Amino acid sequence: MQRVVIVGGGFAGxxxxxxxxxxxxxxxxxxxxxxxxxxxxLLYQVAMAVLSPAEIAAPIRSLVSGNPRTSVLRQRVVGxxxxxxxxxxxKDSHEYDYLILACGVRHTYFGNDxxxxxxxxxxxxxxxxxxxxxxxxxxxxxxxxxxAARQRALLTFVVVGGGPTGVELAGALGEISRxxxxxxxxxxxxxxxxxxLIEAAPRILASFSEQSSSHAMRDLESLGVQVWTQSHVRRIxxxxxxxxxxxxxxxxxxWAAGVRGPDLNQTLGIELDHQGRAVVNPDxxxxxxxxxxxxxxxxxxxxxxxxPLPGIAPVAMQQGxxxxxxxxxxxxxxxxPNFAYRDKxxxxxxxxxxxxxxIASVRFAGRPAWWVWLVVHxxxxxxxxxxxxxxxxxxxxxxxxxxxxxxxxDKDWQFYPMENVDAPDQNARxxxxxxxxxxxxxxxxxxxxxx
Amino acid sequence: MQRVVIVGGGFAGxxxxxxxxxxxxxxxxxxxxxxxxxxxxLLYQVAMAVLSPAEIAAPIRSLVSGNPRTSVLRQRVVGxxxxxxxxxxxKDSHEYDYLILACGVRHTYFGNDxxxxxxxxxxxxxxxxxxxxxxxxxxxxxxxxxxAARQRALLTFVVVGGGPTGVELAGALGEISRxxxxxxxxxxxxxxxxxxLIEAAPRILASFSEQSSSHAMRDLESLGVQVWTQSHVRRIxxxxxxxxxxxxxxxxxxWAAGVRGPDLNQTLGIELDHQGRAVVNPDxxxxxxxxxxxxxxxxxxxxxxxxPLPGIAPVAMQQGxxxxxxxxxxxxxxxxPNFAYRDKxxxxxxxxxxxxxxIASVRFAGRPAWWVWLVVHxxxxxxxxxxxxxxxxxxxxxxxxxxxxxxxxDKDWQFYPMENVDAPDQNARxxxxxxxxxxxxxxxxxxxxxx
Numbered sequence: 029m030q031r032v033v034i035v036g037g038g039f040a041g042x043x044x045x046x047x048x049x050x051x052x053x054x055x056x057x058x059x060x061x062x063x064x065x066x067x068x069x070l071l072y073q074v075a076m077a078v079l080s081p082a083e084i085a086a087p088i089r090s091l092v093s094g095n096p097r098t099s100v101l102r103q104r105v106v107g108x109x110x111x112x113x114x115x116x117x118x119k120d121s122h123e124y125d126y127l128i129l130a131c132g133v134r135h136t137y138f139g140n141d142x143x144x145x146x147x148x149x150x151x152x153x154x155x156x157x158x159x160x161x162x163x164x165x166x167x168x169x170x171x172x173x174x175x176a177a178r179q180r181a182l183l184t185f186v187v188v189g190g191g192p193t194g195v196e197l198a199g200a201l202g203e204i205s206r207x208x209x210x211x212x213x214x215x216x217x218x219x220x221x222x223x224x225l226i227e228a229a230p231r232i233l234a235s236f237s238e239q240s241s242s243h244a245m246r247d248l249e250s251l252g253v254q255v256w257t258q259s260h261v262r263r264i265x266x267x268x269x270x271x272x273x274x275x276x277x278x279x280x281x282x283w284a285a286g287v288r289g290p291d292l293n294q295t296l297g298i299e300l301d302h303q304g305r306a307v308v309n310p311d312x313x314x315x316x317x318x319x320x321x322x323x324x325x326x327x328x329x330x331x332x333x334x335x336p337l338p339g340i341a342p343v344a345m346q347q348g349x350x351x352x353x354x355x356x357x358x359x360x361x362x363x364x365p366n367f368a369y370r371d372k373x374x375x376x377x378x379x380x381x382x383x384x385x386x387i388a389s390v391r392f393a394g395r396p397a398w399w400v401w402l403v404v405h406x407x408x409x410x411x412x413x414x415x416x417x418x419x420x421x422x423x424x425x426x427x428x429x430x431x432x433x434x435x436x437x438d439k440d441w442q443f444y445p446m447e448n449v450d451a452p453d454q455n456a457r458x459x460x461x462x463x464x465x466x467x468x469x470x471x472x473x474x475x476x477x478x479x
Numbered sequence: 480m481q482r483v484v485i486v487g488g489g490f491a492g493x494x495x496x497x498x499x500x501x502x503x504x505x506x507x508x509x510x511x512x513x514x515x516x517x518x519x520x521l522l523y524q525v526a527m528a529v530l531s532p533a534e535i536a537a538p539i540r541s542l543v544s545g546n547p548r549t550s551v552l553r554q555r556v557v558g559x560x561x562x563x564x565x566x567x568x569x570k571d572s573h574e575y576d577y578l579i580l581a582c583g584v585r586h587t588y589f590g591n592d593x594x595x596x597x598x599x600x601x602x603x604x605x606x607x608x609x610x611x612x613x614x615x616x617x618x619x620x621x622x623x624x625x626x627a628a629r630q631r632a633l634l635t636f637v638v639v640g641g642g643p644t645g646v647e648l649a650g651a652l653g654e655i656s657r658x659x660x661x662x663x664x665x666x667x668x669x670x671x672x673x674x675x676l677i678e679a680a681p682r683i684l685a686s687f688s689e690q691s692s693s694h695a696m697r698d699l700e701s702l703g704v705q706v707w708t709q710s711h712v713r714r715i716x717x718x719x720x721x722x723x724x725x726x727x728x729x730x731x732x733x734w735a736a737g738v739r740g741p742d743l744n745q746t747l748g749i750e751l752d753h754q755g756r757a758v759v760n761p762d763x764x765x766x767x768x769x770x771x772x773x774x775x776x777x778x779x780x781x782x783x784x785x786x787p788l789p790g791i792a793p794v795a796m797q798q799g800x801x802x803x804x805x806x807x808x809x810x811x812x813x814x815x816p817n818f819a820y821r822d823k824x825x826x827x828x829x830x831x832x833x834x835x836x837x838i839a840s841v842r843f844a845g846r847p848a849w850w851v852w853l854v855v856h857x858x859x860x861x862x863x864x865x866x867x868x869x870x871x872x873x874x875x876x877x878x879x880x881x882x883x884x885x886x887x888x889d890k891d892w893q894f895y896p897m898e899n900v901d902a903p904d905q906n907a908r909x910x911x912x913x914x915x916x917x918x919x920x921x922x923x924x925x926x927x928x929x930x
Contacts (some may be wrong), residue, residue, distance in 0.1 A: 063619055063885070080531035087885045089663040099665035102619040120623060168514055168553040172571060212540040214550040434514070434538045 030359055033115050033124040034058045035105050035292075037065050037088040039344035040130035040324030040351075047352020049095040054359070056097060057122055059115065061104040063087055066153065067409055069341055072193060075150055075159040076200035077208075077434045084409065085153065105131070107295050110317055126319050126355050129292070130348070133305070133325040133339060136288035143264040147283040150193055159282060163201065164434055166280045167209060170216045177277070183221040184278035186269050188261055189285030190227030191235070192376040195244055197282055198225040199378035202251030207380075208434075223253045224278075226271055228260050228285075233376055233384070235338060240384040243393045247378040287339060289326055301328040301336070310366035311354060312347060321354070323347040331369060342372050377401045481810055484566050484575040485509045486556050486743075488516050488539040490795035491581035491775030491802075498803020500546035505810070507548060508573055510566070512555040514538055517604065518860055520792055523644060526601055526610040526733075527651035528659075528885045535860065536604065556582070558746050561768055577770050577806050580743070581799070584756070584776040584790060587739035594715040598734040601644055610733060614652065615885055617731045618660060621667045628728070634672040635729035637720050639712055640736030641678030641685070643827035646695055648733055649676040650829035653702030658831075659885075674704045675729075677722055679711050679736075684827060684835070686789060691835040694844045698829040738790060740777055752779040752787065761817035762805060763798060772805070774798040782820060793823050828852045 030053060034041045037060035045058050067084040074081050089100040103117035108127065115122045135149030148155050148162070163185070170182035183205075187198045205221035212218070225232065225248060232248075232255060233241040245255050256271065263270040268277040289304030298314055299307040305328040306314070312327060314320045324344035331337045350367045357364040373387035375397065383397035392400060481504060485492045488511035496509050518535040525532055540551040554568035559578065566573045586600030599606050599613070614636070621633035634656075638649045656672035663669070676683065676699060683699075683706060684692040696706050707722065714721040719728040740755030749765055750758040756779040757765070763778060765771045775795035782788045801818045808815040824838035826848070834848035843851055 063615060080533045082531045082885075087663070090885070093663045096665075100663075101623050103623055164514060172552050172554055212538070212544045212551075214547075434533075434541070 030054050030125045030355075031123060032056050032126045032128065032355060033122050034128045034130065035115065036060055036130035036132060036324070036326075037062070037100070038068070038130055038132050038324060039341050040348040041128065042088070042091060043345045043348025044128050044130070044323065044351045044355075045092055045098060045348075047349050048355060049092065049098060051356055051359075054097065054355070056092075056095070056099070057124075058088065058092065058098060058100045059103050059105055059117060059122070060088055060100070061102065063089070063102050064153075065091055068151075070405060070409070071150060071153070071156050072196045072200065074153065074156040075163075075197065076204065077160050077164065078200075081153045081157065105292060107292070108320075110296065110314075110320060113319070124319075126358065127321065128351055128355075129306070129320070129322045129326055130324040130344070131290040131292055131326045133287040133289055133303075135283060136286045136303075137283070138286060140264070143283070146264045146266055147188060147269075147281040149283040150197070159197075162280050163204070167213065167216070167218060167221075169279075171213050172215075179216065181267060181277040182279045183216065183218075184268075184276060184280070185221065185223045186276055186278045186281045187223070187225045188264075188269070188281065188283050190225055190229065190232030190255070190257070191284060192233065192374070194225060194227070194282075194284035195232055195248065195376050195378055197284060198223055198253045198255075199248055199251055199382065202248065202253045203379040206252055219252075221252075222278075223251075224276060225253055225255045226259045226261060226269070227255070227257045230258055232257065235374060236376070236384060236386060237391060240386060240391060240393065244376060244378055244384050247382040247384075247394075251379055251382075287325065293326065303328070305336075311364065312351060312367050318358075321351050323351055329367065329369075337369055338374075340374070343369055346370060375401045375404070481505050481576045481806075482574060483507050483577045483579065483806060484573050485579045485581065486566065487511055487581035487583060487775070487777075488513065488551075489519070489581055489583050489775060490792050491799040492579065493539070493542060494796045494799025495579050495581070495774065495802045495806075496543050496549060496799075498800050499806060500543065500549060502807055502810075505548065505806070507543075507546070508550055508552060508575075509539065509543065510552045510554050510556055510568060510573070511539055512553065514540070514553050515604075516542055519602075521856060521860070522601060522604070522607050523647045523651065525604065525607040526614075526648065527655065528611050528615065529651075532604045532608070556743065558743070559771075561747065561765075561771060564770070575770075577809070578772065579802055579806075580757070580771070580773045580777055581775040581795070582741040582743055582777045584738040584740055584754075586734060587737045587754075588734070589737060591715070594734070597715045597717055598639060598720075598732040600734045601648070602738075610648075613731050614655070618664065618667070618669060618672075620730070622664050623666075630667065632718060632728040633730045634667065634669075635719075635727060635731070636672065636674045637727055637729045637732045638674070638676045639715075639720070639732065639734050641676055641680065641683030641706070641708070642735060643684065643686075643825070645676060645678070645733075645735035646683055646699065646827050646829055648735060649674055649704045649706075650699055650702055650833065653699065653704045654830040657703055670703075672703075673729075674702075675727060676704055676706045677710045677712060677720070678706070678708045681709055683708065686825060687827070687835060687837060688842060691837055691842060691844065695827060695829055695835050698833040698835075698845075702830055702833075738776065744777065754779070756787075762815065763802060763818055769809075772802050774802055780818065780820075788820055789825075791825070794820060797821060826852045826855070 032048060032054055034045050037058055042065050045056055048054050048056055064085040065088050070084045073079040092098045092100060103120055105115055105117050107116045113124050115124060134151060137143045148158050150156060150159060166182045170179050173179040173182060185201050187194050201223045205218045209218040231241045233244050248255055259271045261269060261271055264281055268275055269281055289300060293300055293304055293306050301307055306322040306326060307328045308314060308322050312321045312323055324347060325339040329337045337343045346369060347367060354364045375383060375385040377383040377398060381395045381398045383401045385392040385397040385400050483499060483505055485496050488509055493516050496507055499505050499507055515536040516539050521530060521535045524530045543549045543551060554571055556566055556568050558567045564575050566575060585602060588594045599609050601607060601610060617633045621630045624630040624633060636652050638645050652674045656669040660669040682692045684695050699706055710722045712720060712722055715732055719726055720732055740751060744751055744755055744757050752758055757773040757777060758779045759765060759773050763772045763774055775798060776790040780788045788794045797820060798818060805815045826834060826836040828834040828849060832846045832849045834852045836843040836848040836851050
């Protein structure tokens with residue numbers, strides 16, 4: 029029995045685990061600190077109040093429960109002993125014959141980590157919910173704000189980073205203010221909200237063609253988004269952003285620029301690129317460790333054009349599939365060709381029925397691209413139920429510009445998290461008072477009619 | 480122009496606001512500290528990982544946006560000056576000609592508030608998500624726990640309180656362990672999980688008939704739930720519950736017993752009952768203040784049988800409708816009959832296709848009652864989209880025992896909440912380190928195929 033340990037239940041890790049499921053003499057241990065697989069490409073829709081987290085995520089263990097030889101552990105991996113061939117988690121350690129690392133990346137603030145509290149990034153469900161809370165909060169606060177300057181700052185939204193995520197966030201913010209909230213407020217006019225997208229490069233969507241990026245730019249501007257290219261963020265604080273010599277007073281700043289490899293990479297004593305990603309062999313194995321592979325964002329793989337492969341879902345999935353094959357062959361002692369990435373192109377959506385797509389040499393824009401985007405994403409979204417639910421939410425968003433998830437859920441709960449149960453020091457954190465929630469009682473069923 | 484201020488966007492407040500919307504010369508200000516109306520009767524399904532919060536909640540302002548004379552403010556009301564006829568919120572104050580208070584209730588631990596962190600109640604979305612997190616966490620922790628005693632404690636769930644909420648929670652917990660998770664774990668057997676429902680009274684569902692309550696009891700036991708009646712909780716701590724002279728080692732304890740009026744009631748200098756609810760006249764007005772009304776759970780209204788009306792959604796809705804009429808007539812100086820509650824009966828559901836219902840003198844149980852329950856709740860659930868989405872989720876839960884929302888979302892985010900932006904003291908709270916989330920990258924669209 030060969031023990032394969034996979035760290036990370038993202039696209040790469042999950043694809044590898046599924047690809048190895050059929051292998052009789054392989055015992056898989058899939059370790060992730062979350063209990064769910066997240067469909068990251070739609071995470072911005074959670075942040076923009078269209079979808080609920082559960083609609084783009086599914087429990088990892090139910091995704092692999094079909095295979096009795098696969099066990100899923102929700103643990104945080106803290107280190108790997110490459111010599112002893114052991115993975116160390118916070119409470120456990122696991123021996124392996126083959127190891128697949130696919131931990132993804134986190135945001136980097138280019139040495140300005142003090143910006144993070146003021147400009148959350150969009151990698152986790154928690155971050156998405158935090159962004160949603162801040163955006164909706166800002167409008168609510170503005171409605172009850174009497175000071176004009178403060179009100180204007182509350183209605184100013186800055187997105188840093190003109191990649192696909194930044195473009196999608198900015199476009200959605202434009203839509204929310206122009207359409208979704210247009211009729212809901214009495215004292216403010218959401219249409220007066222300013223949305224500013226800041227990009228350091230000469231153009232947004234740098235990974236796309238000139239045409240696509242200028243098309244996206246026009247689409248954004250038609251949604252009222254100001255696009256500032258060749259602009260460098262000098263400072264982000266509680267109340268705004270400094271860009272070049274200008275200062276923008278903004279209560280809501282979102283970060284969509286720059287990622288860096290997981291801290292785990294630092295502990296491995298291996299070669300890392302300047303972004304902290306693991307430099308691997310063409311077969312995704314670590315130099316001197318043919319039994320250890322790094323996949324997805326966590327790894328630096330050189331593409332045919334000499335540049336590293338982009339950190340996108342397709343790369344991660346293809347690498348996961350490849351590693352399943354790679355390990356199967358290795359077990360049989362059979363040779364395996366190197367990993368080759370099949371580029372399926374790229375897409376970015378800019379709000380309702382606007383998008384840019386480049387598939388092979390074909391370029392779409394506008395509504396056709398949006399439909400392609402829609403179909404592709406629904407198709408790949410995991411879980412039949414999720415797909416249906418998401419289609420419904422999108423139908424609502426498309427037809428009525430409605431947003432199904434406009435809830436502001438407080439981040440401060442008064443309970444101690446389970447994890448802290450044995451950590452009294454953390455329990456010392458002062459719990460905020462419960463507030464008597466205005467709401468209907470619930471001590472019996474049978475609610476009566478609503479007018 | 481008559482100024483009507485409504486505090487609370489629950490069933491009572493929302494019904495009143497809608498009922499007054501047609502009134503030309505009325506200006507309505509609806510104040511709630513949340514931005515959403517919550518369909519409380521289904522909140523336990525959020526806690527039990529079937530639904531997402533957004534599926535049973537909708538933004539208050541979009542629910543009343545049709546009426547230009549209604550403005551919604553998301554503020555926390557801290558006091559009322561009955562003489563000056565002013566409502567004071569944290570940042571504002573609002574004059575009124577008529578005031579409707581409908582703030583709901585909160586849980587009470589009968590003088591043992593130190594139990595709260597160990598046994599969360601189920602009144603708010605935050606609490607529901609916290610309960611969901613704890614329940615799913617317990618199974619995950621148990622899977623990686625090596626100590627048998629601790630593992631058993633992790634797989635023991637105690638629900639305190641045998642009312643409808645407690646019964647529904649216990650039934651759902653039984654189902655989760657017996658069906659939903661049955662095949663997902665390798666090291667533990669979820670079916671070994673113990674679910675214990677504790678009730679001080681001689682029988683559960685005391686507000687129902689003997690037959691219904693014994694039927695519910697049998698249903699619960701068929702789901703593996705142990706029902707302990709006439710049992711008194713002496714102590715709840717981090718690791719378990721003391722009931723009478725017995726101690727149950729349990730990592731998850733849920734509180735569904737006892738509510739008390741909002742703190743606001745204490746500040747009004749009015750008569751309160753022993754539960755802290757405002758004792759009002761038969762027309763829901765405050766003694767000596769015919770222009771101030773208290774509705775929903777917050778008020779104590781004596782029913783035809785001499786007992787106070789139960790704290791359930793139908794009462795709150797009917798009172799809201801009544802108050803709309805009452806205020807309209809008052810403005811015209813016309814007399815208005817007292818509030819009369821039309822009892823539509825009661826329902827409680829015990830997991831999939833099990834329920835008890837008492838409508839008029841008719842008693843249902845089992846599958847028929849469950850279908851009645853299902854239809855009634857879908858029918859009253861606000862918002863077309865929500866209804867469809869919920870039906871889908873339930874279809875999945877019914878057919879496959881699946882649970883659409885099995886996500887463990889961390890409660891500790893590293894960002895400071897918007898509200899705290901101007902409260903540096905709160906910002907002092909140490910932010911937990913971000914952890915590099917294992918997940919697929921998201922810097923481009925077009926995810927490729929999933930195996």
